[in-house]
Amino acid sequence: MLKKIVIASGKGGTGKTTVATNLARVAPDPVCYVDCDVEEPNGHLFLNPEIAKRIPISVKVPRVDYDLCTFCGKCAEACRYNAIAVLPKSVMVFEELCHSCGGCVLACPESAIREESREIGAVEVGNSAPIGFLREG
Ligand code: SF4
Ligand code: SF4
Numbered sequence: 001m002l003k004k005i006v007i008a009s010g011k012g013g014t015g016k017t018t019v020a021t022n023l024a025r026v027a028p029d030p031v032c033y034v035d036c037d038v039e040e041p042n043g044h045l046f047l048n049p050e051i052a053k054r055i056p057i058s059v060k061v062p063r064v065d066y067d068l069c070t071f072c073g074k075c076a077e078a079c080r081y082n083a084i085a086v087l088p089k090s091v092m093v094f095e096e097l098c099h100s101c102g103g104c105v106l107a108c109p110e111s112a113i114r115e116e117s118r119e120i121g122a123v124e125v126g127n128s129a130p131i132g133f134l135r136e137g
Pocket of ligand 1: 064068069070071072073074075076086091107108109110111112113
């Protein structure tokens with residue numbers, strides 16, 4: 001039966017990685033170590049995995065077609081994250097603020113916004129035999 005063990009703490013420096021990697025090493029059953037630490041995914045330093053593939057992760061961000069845009073401001077009104085600002089002759093998209101909700105695309109009366117992929121990272125997949133390994137790369 002598949003078992004999932006989660007090692008978590010809100011505070012850094014408490015030994016999560018040490019405990020998790022050692023548990024992975026001594027587990028009697030086949031293990032897949034998944035490093036979900038968004039700030040310091042350091043399990044690889046202990047397990048020294050061979051990375052077999054890197055899967056890029058992307059999100060959609062809006063791109064404005066200036067041939068269609070009338071600078072009406074409806075996209076900026078619709079955006080709850082203040083990720084679009086409409087100026088008299090340009091539309092600024094703040095990609096770091098964008099939540100990829102697609103609201104601006106729906107709100108645009110001119111169909112002047114299309115979505116484009118923006119790579120934000122990757123998942124690395126490999127192994128430190130016999131341990132399977134995944135982490136944000
Ligand atoms: S809603 Fe569409 S037409 Fe209006 S400013 Fe935004 S992109 Fe341009
Ligand atoms: S996709 Fe959503 S969050 Fe991003 S700019 Fe458009 S409305 Fe704002």
